[in-house]
Amino acid sequence: MNSTPKSRPVVLTIAGVDPSGGAGIVADIKTIAALGCFPAAALTSITFQNTTGVFGAEHQTAATLRAQVEPIVRDVTVAAAKTGMLPTAEIVAEVARLFAEESLPAPVVDPVVVATSGDVLIDDEAFEILKTKLFPLARIVTPNIPEAEKLTGLSIKSEADMRRAAESIRALGARAVLVKGGHRVSQSGEAVDVLLDDDGRFIEFRSDSVDVGEVHGSGCTLSAAIAAGLGKGLELEEAVSVAKRYVTEAIRDAPQIGRGARPL
Numbered sequence: 001m002n003s004t005p006k007s008r009p010v011v012l013t014i015a016g017v018d019p020s021g022g023a024g025i026v027a028d029i030k031t032i033a034a035l036g037c038f039p040a041a042a043l044t045s046i047t048f049q050n051t052t053g054v055f056g057a058e059h060q061t062a063a064t065l066r067a068q069v070e071p072i073v074r075d076v077t078v079a080a081a082k083t084g085m086l087p088t089a090e091i092v093a094e095v096a097r098l099f100a101e102e103s104l105p106a107p108v109v110d111p112v113v114v115a116t117s118g119d120v121l122i123d124d125e126a127f128e129i130l131k132t133k134l135f136p137l138a139r140i141v142t143p144n145i146p147e148a149e150k151l152t153g154l155s156i157k158s159e160a161d162m163r164r165a166a167e168s169i170r171a172l173g174a175r176a177v178l179v180k181g182g183h184r185v186s187q188s189g190e191a192v193d194v195l196l197d198d199d200g201r202f203i204e205f206r207s208d209s210v211d212v213g214e215v216h217g218s219g220c221t222l223s224a225a226i227a228a229g230l231g232k233g234l235e236l237e238e239a240v241s242v243a244k245r246y247v248t249e250a251i252r253d254a255p256q257i258g259r260g261a262r263p264l
Helices: 024-034 062-076 090-099 123-135 147-151 157-168 219-231 236-252
Strands: 008-017 038-052 053-059 078-083 176-180 191-196 202-208
Touching: 008 024, 008 062, 008 219, 024 038, 038 062, 038 090, 053 062, 078 202, 078 219, 090 157, 123 191, 147 157, 157 176, 157 191, 157 202, 191 236, 219 236
Parallel strands: 008 038, 008 078
Antiparallel strands: 038 053, 176 191, 191 202
16 A cells, blocks of 8 residues: 655754764754654854864855755755854855845754854854844744853843843844753752743743753754744744753763763
């Protein structure tokens, strides 16, 4: 008996590659597929790294990035998209042009600034273009606390600070902002993420902090999971909630592969 193949929403990730598999496009693809969507990917940078750190990178040009994305857009309907590592001004500007000009949905923007190892993954000029050109096109921006501090100039020590940072980032043009609290565990032992949604409402997502040591790729995985949820037609709050649960379980099950941070 012939069965009709099931269609799956296509989710596009535009990010760098981590050859060790813990973060970047590899983590995105694993997550998008695990959550029932079909992953498509365009590469911004080939990094040289493992679980202990980043040792260099070879960045793509605007032309090679566009050459990857345009055939995808001409061939398939992209249901959702996310961006990760955008290391240079040339790349960020081209990504912004692609989302402004092509038939692409507003992206989940993970403002990757520094790797878990502490290595800087974006230059200063690119960072400014990220804020001024890409954030206004974003469906949601998903900074962790150090990224939110760099974006806003605020010192974030409390949930009230997280809300202020979210408002400041949303003022840059994004429809919604999720400030991730994994770098700050509350007195009750919870990790709290703060979502500022399209309507200006604050929604808190609380989960027990999972202590398995340092992990690698949680931000990539979360943003990819949110994009997958949006691609499947979930409302933003539900997409974030599902993504949070997925990442919490991924952290809990993170294997010790190498000598450094556990990859998700």
